[in-house]
Amino acid sequence: MSDRAATSLAPSAVWTLEEVRSVRHWNEHLFSFSISRPAALRFRSGEFVMLGLEVEGRPLLRAYSIASPSYADELEFLSIKVADGKLTSRLQLIQPGDQIVLGRKPTGTLVADALLPGKRLFMLSTGTGLAPFLSLARDPDIYQAYDQILLVHCVRTVSDLAFRDELESHFADDPLVRDEALLQFRYLPTVTREPFHTSGRIGALIDNGRLFRDLTDSSTQFDPENDRIMMCGSMSMIKELKERFEGLGFIEGSRNVPGTYVIERAFAE
Template sequence: MTETTTASPIPPREAFEESGAVSVETITHVHQWNDDLFSLKMTRPASFRFRSGEFIMIGLPKEDGKPLLRAYSMASPSYAEELEFLSIIVQDGPLTSRLQHIKEGYPIYLGKKPTGTLVTDALLPGKRLFMLSTGTGLAPFMSLVRDPEVYEMFEEVIVVHSVRRVADLAYRELLESKLEGDPLLEDDQRERMIYVPTVTREPFRTQGRIQALIDDGRLFEQSKGPQRFVPEEDRVMLCGSMAMIKDHAADLEARGFEEGANNKPGQFVIERAFVG
């Protein structure tokens, strides 16, 4: 059942209570990419620190006053003054059905303990970093791709985003511009960022699922390196649907890649918090 709009789904600030687990922040901007996809920015506590690629809990109060929280990857770089998140709209979703109504100035809960495995600490040194994403799985890579330290670790940073419709290519203009206007990236770093968008259900310059691009070599066309995955040199991050992550993890393992973690770096990583 979808939620009715007879009453505001966003409670007043008085309904939000600070605690040891969450702070109450303020929405500073909302961007609607299409009818099903939006991003939001919120104030960032002065003491809040995170590693590029990590996620945090955000949410709203339930009817009983307790926080309803869900894990969202930070799409903002770690140095940004505000925190940014990318979300789909699920009409019967307990949280997203309400978040879609949020506006500038509204309150929102923010967790206090960022965590995750989509971080460079979980990867061994390498030459190329591939970020393979579907849908809103692009979010953590928008954080990582604007982190100067990533370019100090890798010669090329390749962002792959697979979606159903062209309109689903969030941040497309920014990525096609090679992050023009970024305050911290040097020109040579921006030039080493490669953006590979692909669409599965509409005409586009690149069509097909990520696996098809891997198999026929289109994924590697803009790279100066080998036109295939090389376990000794390449590092891979995966974020997207559960099926996508499981399929690509299996494919990488078959190619000789080993999964990494914060306590044992490897050649590819996934965000297990979203896999289940």
């Protein structure tokens, strides 16, 4: 355990203290980590939770989407590294055995019941916005709800394609979904600042037809009758695509009133 992540805090009604189990640094800007899971914690695939460290005697918490499936024994998260970030400058230094402050109440809008029934689920992400879709794409129920699960992940560099091997293998190491994922799950990674077999932002891939050619068997456009869309990532991506989809007749949903697309507003700031 490292001294920097030791804490004098005690568990409360609002948070619990969990142990870092593993840390993976994808590059100098991106890392993922797993922590112990409280026995009482229940969450739905796609939700986020408040998470952080003790800083100056108080918990410093930020919203982090849970990347692990709801049945996992540990909780996994994906984070950027910001050198002068109040939390991430410290969080990127964690090691196995360190303590993490974890909120007790997961929530969020990127959940299956915020959408009306449909046939295809498009999950559109940039950067660490991939995290909730890692959880959803490993949820057995999502394969019962949709014929196709279609994930797009847009990043700047190839090394930013976190979990690429797992995604390209259709979760071959996960016995709960690998058979369904092999037939129903498709993954399209795209890179904007380095050479890669697919390049360009998500909007450009829609415009040039690449998104549909790589992910679907026949269609060349989004269909509000049958398609359902989730978005998580940069505010610019969400703003651009939100306007595009509403122009096509898609309606934003929520936990209370399901629609044909949803975004995670907790990160749209």
